[in-house]
Amino acid sequence: MSSIIAIDAMGGDYGPEVTVPASLECLKANSDLKLILVGDEVVLNECLAHDHIQYSERLIIHHASQQVEMDESPQKALRGKKDSSMRVAINQVRDGHADACVSAGNTGALMAIARFVLKMIPGIDRPAIISTLPSVFGHTHILDLGANVDCTAEHLYQFAIMGEEVVKAVENIAEPKIGLLNIGEEDMKGNGQVKAAAKLFEASSLNYIGYVEGDSINAGDEKVDLIVTDGFVGNVALKAIEGAAKMIGTKLKSAFSQNMFTKLTAVIAFPALKIFKQSVDPRMYNGASFVGLRGLVIKSHGGADILAFKTAIHLAEIEISQNVTQKISAKVAATMKNRE
Amino acid sequence: MSSIIAIDAMGGDYGPEVTVPASLECLKANSDLKLILVGDEVVLNECLAHDHIQYSERLIIHHASQQVEMDESPQKALRGKKDSSMRVAINQVRDGHADACVSAGNTGALMAIARFVLKMIPGIDRPAIISTLPSVFGHTHILDLGANVDCTAEHLYQFAIMGEEVVKAVENIAEPKIGLLNIGEEDMKGNGQVKAAAKLFEASSLNYIGYVEGDSINAGDEKVDLIVTDGFVGNVALKAIEGAAKMIGTKLKSAFSQNMFTKLTAVIAFPALKIFKQSVDPRMYNGASFVGLRGLVIKSHGGADILAFKTAIHLAEIEISQNVTQKISAKVAATMKNRE
Numbered sequence: 001m002s003s004i005i006a007i008d009a010m011g012g013d014y015g016p017e018v019t020v021p022a023s024l025e026c027l028k029a030n031s032d033l034k035l036i037l038v039g040d041e042v043v044l045n046e047c048l049a050h051d052h053i054q055y056s057e058r059l060i061i062h063h064a065s066q067q068v069e070m071d072e073s074p075q076k077a078l079r080g081k082k083d084s085s086m087r088v089a090i091n092q093v094r095d096g097h098a099d100a101c102v103s104a105g106n107t108g109a110l111m112a113i114a115r116f117v118l119k120m121i122p123g124i125d126r127p128a129i130i131s132t133l134p135s136v137f138g139h140t141h142i143l144d145l146g147a148n149v150d151c152t153a154e155h156l157y158q159f160a161i162m163g164e165e166v167v168k169a170v171e172n173i174a175e176p177k178i179g180l181l182n183i184g185e186e187d188m189k190g191n192g193q194v195k196a197a198a199k200l201f202e203a204s205s206l207n208y209i210g211y212v213e214g215d216s217i218n219a220g221d222e223k224v225d226l227i228v229t230d231g232f233v234g235n236v237a238l239k240a241i242e243g244a245a246k247m248i249g250t251k252l253k254s255a256f257s258q259n260m261f262t263k264l265t266a267v268i269a270f271p272a273l274k275i276f277k278q279s280v281d282p283r284m285y286n287g288a289s290f291v292g293l294r295g296l297v298i299k300s301h302g303g304a305d306i307l308a309f310k311t312a313i314h315l316a317e318i319e320i321s322q323n324v325t326q327k328i329s330a331k332v333a334a335t336m337k338n339r340e
Numbered sequence: 341m342s343s344i345i346a347i348d349a350m351g352g353d354y355g356p357e358v359t360v361p362a363s364l365e366c367l368k369a370n371s372d373l374k375l376i377l378v379g380d381e382v383v384l385n386e387c388l389a390h391d392h393i394q395y396s397e398r399l400i401i402h403h404a405s406q407q408v409e410m411d412e413s414p415q416k417a418l419r420g421k422k423d424s425s426m427r428v429a430i431n432q433v434r435d436g437h438a439d440a441c442v443s444a445g446n447t448g449a450l451m452a453i454a455r456f457v458l459k460m461i462p463g464i465d466r467p468a469i470i471s472t473l474p475s476v477f478g479h480t481h482i483l484d485l486g487a488n489v490d491c492t493a494e495h496l497y498q499f500a501i502m503g504e505e506v507v508k509a510v511e512n513i514a515e516p517k518i519g520l521l522n523i524g525e526e527d528m529k530g531n532g533q534v535k536a537a538a539k540l541f542e543a544s545s546l547n548y549i550g551y552v553e554g555d556s557i558n559a560g561d562e563k564v565d566l567i568v569t570d571g572f573v574g575n576v577a578l579k580a581i582e583g584a585a586k587m588i589g590t591k592l593k594s595a596f597s598q599n600m601f602t603k604l605t606a607v608i609a610f611p612a613l614k615i616f617k618q619s620v621d622p623r624m625y626n627g628a629s630f631v632g633l634r635g636l637v638i639k640s641h642g643g644a645d646i647l648a649f650k651t652a653i654h655l656a657e658i659e660i661s662q663n664v665t666q667k668i669s670a671k672v673a674a675t676m677k678n679r680e
Contacts, residue, residue, distance in 0.1 A: 071526070108524075136587050146523050149531040183486050183575040184448075188413065191489040191572055214579025218587035229576075232531055235523040236573050237580040239554025244584040247476050247558035248620055252592075255616035262612040269609040272602040276595035280588055 002032040003099050003320040005313060006092035009039035010067040010085040012104025013303045020047040022309035027055040034058045036098055038089040064088040068109045070302055077109035078116055086110060090117045093295040100296035100316040104304050111147055111290060118295040123332040127292035128159045130166055132285055137223040141167050145288060146235035153196035156228050160206055161335055162291040162328050163226045169322035176225035179212030181233060245280065287312035289319060296325050342372040343439050343660040345653060346432035349379035350407040350425035352444025353643045360387040362649035367395040373657065374398045376438055378429040404428040408449045410642055417449035418456055426450060430457045433635040440636035440656040444644050451487055451630060458635040463672040467632035468499045470506055472625055477563040481507050485628060486575035493536035496568050500546055501675055502631040502668050503566045509662035516565035519552030521573060585620065627652035629659060636665050
């Protein structure tokens with residue numbers, strides 16, 4: 001199935017230096033893919049040089065005169081930059097020219113603009129950010145990762161409904177196991193918000209397995225497919241995991257750099273170390289989806305390199321082919337009807 | 341300086357099997373240490389056999405007829421088990437027979453009993469749990485790790501004051517750098533609680549460096565000595581880090597177990613892998629202090645082995661020698677006076 005993706009080519013720490021080569025590699029890998037590169041056309045043409053000639057029918061450059069800075073306030077970006085590459089890329093989705101937008105730009109601005117331009121799915125109060133992390137059992141999906149700092153139990157319930165559709169579509173699991181992030185597994189544990197959410201989850205048709213703790217994200221006692229939490233806790237947990245992985249990587253490198261002998265063993269152990277590195281490579285998990293909007297927006301890590309940005313584009317391809325946004329809308333509408 | 345520590349010898353997943361040998365090793369390592377082993381005297385005498393004869397002057401067995409189960413509700417443990425090893429060990433601190441209590445038992449019960457028996461330091465509304473984690477810069481201390489699921493800005497401020505004294509004493513740093521855990525470093529980010537706390541921190545004499553994100557616990561852009569957060573977020577972050585470390589360890593092992601060749605390289609790389617393993621060994625960081633109480637209580641991980649439990653006892657020795665509880669009381673009293 002052919003899909004069209006609008007790329008915010010100026011977004012991220014590296015801009016076109018990363019987004020352009022990643023786009024070309026994706027076009028090479030999937031002959032059904034079309035891309036709209038949104039950004040400064042002079043800069044983009046320079047980056048493309050003659051590399052894109054072979055894809056000229058599947059690659060459109062769409063000029064945008066502005067760009068959102070990585071540290072710009074969401075409100076300023078929303079109000080003051082109507083011709084930013086980010087906004088114009090999202091407009092492509094709204095206007096039906098693209099099936100999704102991928103951006104490595106400023107998360108707050110991307111969410112504010114996406115919400116303003118695309119609007120919410122009826123029945124959903126707030127959009128959320130969902131992503132996938134590696135676990136000893138395979139993958140764990142988790143939301144919200146930072147769109148909402150204060151959530152009610154109802155918001156968490158809405159997140160679960162949307163997250164369930166994402167996991168079903170992306171992982172091809174009929175009934176994803178859903179856990180509610182808490183600080184203990186016993187009923188009495190937790191704050192008021194989590195306890196109230198648990199009641200909503202229990203009364204629903206969700207495959208709710210109960211409270212899970214922070215270690216369940218990567219390595220719990222049992223497999224959980226989807227973890228639901230508010231954006232404050234989810235974001236802190238995600239970043240804490242990133243920090244732990246970075247520290248462990250640093251310590252592993254340092255252990256192999258102790259002396260001539262350990263340096264030599266690093267060379268001998270290179271194949272195993274390479275397998276290990278690939279198995280925990282965060283670039284293979286790059287890309288978070290905004291859910292709750294009437295269109296698909298994928299946020300790439302700002303510091304993404306070419307491989308990581310390709311992963312984010314690939315996530316958009318999967319979600320387009322699985323009609324994730326449509327499935328969420330249909331599920332929310334059905335749920336609303338049942339609750340009436 | 342001699343110190344006396346009461347050990348809840350029945351607590352933890354392994355009870356006396358771990359607590360007794362760990363205690364004997366600590367007595368061997370520090371000739372100024374005295375221990376009170378609290379628990380079933382028949383069981384404890386059996387575990388000790390004749391091993392303790394050489395320490396008989398520094399090792400007291402104090403009988404307690406009950407023990408708190410790992411999954412028992414804090415209220416049940418508090419009301420129904422007045423002769424539990426946990427309670428009797430804490431009583432030793434209250435009655436001045438011991439300078440601290442160390443337990444690997446049920447966290448909720450330990451906190452409820454410690455708070456009931458020892459009482460709060462005047463000026464502190466709630467006790468908190470503080471622990472140390474490894475970071476690329478050395479160590480990071482973080483609180484609260486689960487005692488309080490809902491906190492006000494004032495509670496976070498009190499945690500910072502107490503945590504500062506712990507870090508000053510344990511790390512011998514004059515002005516620890518203190519960060520407030522948030523989901524971004526910009527002023528506009530965060531929920532109401534964190535923003536209000538930031539104002540209190542800024543107006544105080546604390547060496548407050550601003551908001552820090554989850555990755556700062558193990559590997560941020562700059563060194564932070566103490567991270568302050570509420571017990572829900574802190575506990576999730578701590579467990580998320582544990583899960584990440586466990587998953588990475590599993591993947592590393594699996595990479596070296598791929599085939600005969602990688603297995604062989606694991607043998608050759610053993611010295612480096614051993615250095616690495618030691619550098620991230622969680623047993624070297626076992627032990628969390630309860631702060632805000634009129635006595636020192638150290639909580640060991642329930643699943644601690646002998647080495648890990650020794651680390652928790654050693655933490656108690658350090659905090660006793662540095663008069664941490666007294667320093668916290670004095671600092672809180674001085675802060676209250678300044679705010680009057």
